[in-house]
Amino acid sequence: MAGKTLFQKVWEAHVVDRLPTGQYQLFIGLHLIHEVTSPQAFAALREKGLKVAFPERTFATVDHIVPTHDQGRPFVDPQAERMMQELEKNVREFGIRFFNLESGRQGIVHVIGPELGLTQPGMTIACGDSHTSTHGAFGSLGFGIGTSQIRDVLATGTLAMEPLKVRKIEVNGRLGPGVTPKDVILFIINRLGVKGGIGYAYEYAGDVFENMEMDGRMTVCNMSIEGGARIGYVNPDEKTFAYLKGREFAPRGEAWDRAVSYWRSVASDPDAVYDDVVVFDAAEIAPMVTWGITPGQSVPVDGVLPDPAALPESEREIAELAYRHMGFRPGMRILGTRIDVAFVGSCTNGRISDLRAAAEVVRGKKVAPHVRAFVVPGSMQVKRQAEEEGLHEIFMDAGFEWRGAGCSICLGMNLDRLEGDQISASSSNRNFIGRQGSPKGRTLLMSPQMVAAAAIAGEVVDIREVG
Ligand SMILES: CC(C)[C@H](C(=O)O)[C@@H](O)C(=O)O
Numbered sequence: 204m205a206g207k208t209l210f211q212k213v214w215e216a217h218v219v220d221r222l223p224t225g226q227y228q229l230f231i232g233l234h235l236i237h238e239v240t241s242p243q244a245f246a247a248l249r250e251k252g253l254k255v256a257f258p259e260r261t262f263a264t265v266d267h268i269v270p271t272h273d274q275g276r277p278f279v280d281p282q283a284e285r286m287m288q289e290l291e292k293n294v295r296e297f298g299i300r301f302f303n304l305e306s307g308r309q310g311i312v313h314v315i316g317p318e319l320g321l322t323q324p325g326m327t328i329a330c331g332d333s334h335t336s337t338h339g340a341f342g343s344l345g346f347g348i349g350t351s352q353i354r355d356v357l358a359t360g361t362l363a364m365e366p367l368k369v370r371k372i373e374v375n376g377r378l379g380p381g382v383t384p385k386d387v388i389l390f391i392i393n394r395l396g397v398k399g400g401i402g403y404a405y406e407y408a409g410d411v412f413e414n415m416e417m418d419g420r421m422t423v424c425n426m427s428i429e430g431g432a433r434i435g436y437v438n439p440d441e442k443t444f445a446y447l448k449g450r451e452f453a454p455r456g457e458a459w460d461r462a463v464s465y466w467r468s469v470a471s472d473p474d475a476v477y478d479d480v481v482v483f484d485a486a487e488i489a490p491m492v493t494w495g496i497t498p499g500q501s502v503p504v505d506g507v508l509p510d511p512a513a514l515p516e517s518e519r520e521i522a523e524l525a526y527r528h529m530g531f532r533p534g535m536r537i538l539g540t541r542i543d544v545a546f547v548g549s550c551t552n553g554r555i556s557d558l559r560a561a562a563e564v565v566r567g568k569k570v571a572p573h574v575r576a577f578v579v580p581g582s583m584q585v586k587r588q589a590e591e592e593g594l595h596e597i598f599m600d601a602g603f604e605w606r607g608a609g610c611s612i613c614l615g616m617n618l619d620r621l622e623g624d625q626i627s628a629s630s631s632n633r634n635f636i637g638r639q640g641s642p643k644g645r646t647l648l649m650s651p652q653m654v655a656a657a658a659i660a661g662e663v664v665d666i667r668e669v670g
Pocket residue numbers: 239240267331332333334347614
């Protein structure tokens with residue numbers, strides 16, 4: 204009999220039943236909650252007089268609306284204060300553990316799950332947030348779900364789901380200097396398209412992902428959804444186990460040993476059969492920058508913007524729209540594009556290794572006078588760690604603002620926003636029109652190192668040329 208993929212093994216281990224609709228009822232091992240998508244789901248439970256089926260498997264944090272500057276209560280923004288109060292009421296009433304600002308463990312939901320050791324290999328994880336794919340870095344199935352599904356998971360601990368096909372994406376060889384996990388995923392999305400992954404789980408395999416640290420694997424899995432894939436994962440290995448060992452919610456003692464042998468067993472078999480396999484050479488990948496309004500519209504930093512006529516038919520219209528919005532022209536270089544805002548943070552690149560890499564670029568330099576630059580740690584724990592290492596001083600000496608943990612200017616749901624048609628260099632994952640809080644705002648996605656370098660130069664620069 205042919206081997207199985209991790210996706211098949213974990214899926215099969217969690218199937219409760221086949222539903223009359225043809226869908227499967229899947230048990231969810233971990234349910235993460237944030238303030239934006241949960242209120243209506245809790246309201247539905249309340250209406251029906253239901254309880255949360257597995258409160259011990261359910262954890263909440265606040266991230267999208269939380270101010271990153273003045274976090275005193277009540278919050279300056281009355282809507283943020285209302286949403287916070289709603290979440291506080293719901294977790295209290297339904298008996299859910301809440302990592303609030305007083306806990307010292309608050310942060311972006313996809314940063315705190317792994318860092319607390321809640322995210323573990325072989326699990327099914329659900330969260331009302333599209334970037335739940337991040338958790339796949341640990342060899343789990345992380346499903347982003349909508350509000351009605353949140354209600355279902357709260358009430359039953361299960362979800363009705365269609366199975367996915369599995370595409371193995373192999374990247375072999377070694378990455379060149381200055382090429383980071385962010386560049387790898389931007390490259391993959393550029394090649395396979397923002398819709399290329401629809402109906403698929405992406406399994407990232409090959410030398411590059413084997414050699415990649417956990418933070419980098421999270422960056423890659425995080426953006427699976429930007430490539431249309433519902434989930435993305437990397438098979439668990441020694442790096443995964445080393446990352447989890449000793450974390451607050453990770454198993455201990457004998458339970459740890461049992462867990463590790465189970466975790467090993469869920470990895471894809473060498474003879475697993477895939478619905479599709481794509482192979483790339485690491486040497487092809489350069490530092491990438493997006494120039495448009497989808498994460499797939501990117502070029503190597505030393506490249507030129509594409510001629511829409513030369514693009515596949517299906518990409519032409521959105522390319523035209525992107526040119527109109529961005530005010531760029533085909534044939535133009537992205538290098539040298541003047542920026543107004545620089546943002547290091549988000550669930551894509553707001554982890555400690557991202558902050559270290561950005562600080563390395565910034566050390567001893569100054570932010571260009573016309574640039575507003577911020578560093579927003581992905582969690583309170585990341586922030587504390589960075590402060591212990593003195594990274595905050597490097598950033599502040601250079602003229603960066605050093606903020607509290609949250610989603611911040613990744614999206615415009617809090618007080619951190621672009622203004623007018625400002626251009627940002629951003630380490631986040633989406634460059635949709637209006638994404639960063641201003642309808643005319645323009646976002647260039649890139650690695651945190653490249654954001655740091657752009658903040659200093661005041662324009663897009665090639666990290667490979669930065670001394
Ligand atoms: C607000 C939330 C539902 C949304 C998501 O699902 O991803 C946000 O996190 C985002 O990144 O756009």
